[in-house]
Amino acid sequence: MYSCQQVLVAQNSELIAILTFLCEQSHKLTNMGIYYARQLYFKSQKSIGKYDLEKVYKKNYHYKVLYSQAAQQILRTVAESFRSYYGLIMAYNEGKISNRPRIPNYRKKGGMATVSYPKQALKLKGNQIRVPLGNTCKRWFGVDSFLIPMPNNLAFSTLKELRILPRNRCFYYEFVYEKEVIVKPQLHQENILGIDHGVNNWLTCVSNVGTSLIVDGKHLKSMNRWYNKQISIIKENQPTGFWSNKLAAITEIRNRQIRFGYK
Structure with a gap:
């Protein structure tokens, strides 16, 4: 693969x-x-x-x-x-x-x-x-x-x-x-994982084998709130479709934080 x-x-x-x-x-x-x-x-x-x-x-x-x-x-x-x-x-x-x-x-x-x-x-x-x-x-x-x-x-x-x-x-x-696949995953069709997508709790996961986990979404929510606020300020009173170097820069910062966790 x-x-x-x-x-x-x-x-x-x-x-x-x-x-x-x-x-x-x-x-x-x-x-x-x-x-x-x-x-x-x-x-x-x-x-x-x-x-x-x-x-x-x-x-x-x-x-x-x-x-x-x-x-x-x-x-x-x-x-x-x-x-x-x-x-x-x-x-x-x-x-x-x-x-x-x-x-x-x-x-x-x-x-x-x-x-x-x-x-x-x-x-x-x-x-x-x-x-x-x-x-x-x-x-x-x-x-x-x-x-x-x-x-x-x-x-x-x-x-x-x-x-x-x-x-x-x-x-x-x-x-x-x-990439060589050394071990093929074994599928157990009787095992089930339920996933609930939210905001503060980005993912809440519960299985039928007694395990559960929560993926915190507060940090992601904070980054998106900052990004949307900056976009709104820069685009205020600008024509539809407006774009600039500053918009590109903060968009790239936000995308890197989400993808890789760094600026």
């Missing part, structure tokens, strides 16, 4: 500039792939093939500025989403599902999207991973690659993919790795 681990990227201005460029190009290439796949479906009711978008866009600027394997991964992800949609549409037409699925839509203009590198594109140098860049990045930034620390709790041999995730004006490295 596959699992993943996220690491926050340190605030290095040169590296952040490179990651911003990569994720912006990924965003544009993603929208181009979505446009072609949507037009193909609307005009012929056909789903895009796994490698079709690469053939169409391999000479395009936004494809060529990225490392080739990263660009391929972006377009294959788009193709997979449309193939999934096509399969759902067939299931809907056959009456297997009741709600009509929505065709994948464009990403919001001016954003950033994930950049993925398969294991084959990466090299381990000491305790760091070398991430290659395309020729345009080499000319603009004066480097042909950048190095990121290899997590101490992972082995490079188990790594399957490296993703660069843009989130609230921050970046994360996501390491996708293969």
Whole structure:
């Protein structure tokens, strides 16, 4: 089975500039792939093939500025989403599902999207991973690659993919790795756990085998109260959809506290 681990990227201005460029190009290439796949479906009711978008866009600027394997991964992800949609549409037409699925839509203009590198594109140098860049990045930034620390709790041999995730004006490295399942859990269908979701007591759990537990929700409630108050103050008298660097910063702080327990 596959699992993943996220690491926050340190605030290095040169590296952040490179990651911003990569994720912006990924965003544009993603929208181009979505446009072609949507037009193909609307005009012929056909789903895009796994490698079709690469053939169409391999000479395009936004494809060529990225490392080739990263660009391929972006377009294959788009193709997979449309193939999934096509399969759902067939299931809907056959009456297997009741709600009509929505065709994948464009990403919001001016954003950033994930950049993925398969294991084959990466090299381990000491305790760091070398991430290659395309020729345009080499000319603009004066480097042909950048190095990121290899997590101490992972082995490079188990790594399957490296993703660069843009989130609230921050970046994360996501390491996708293969995890061996040594012991398969034994399912005892006669055992039951009842879970009541609340606020101050976030989860109250009682089983039929004489055990119970309560997950305290007061700290989580306090963080959300602070966050909602700050959002309300900043958005006061602002137009609908208003967003700013300060909003992004406090949103990221709150999300990190909930996910990882730190700022």
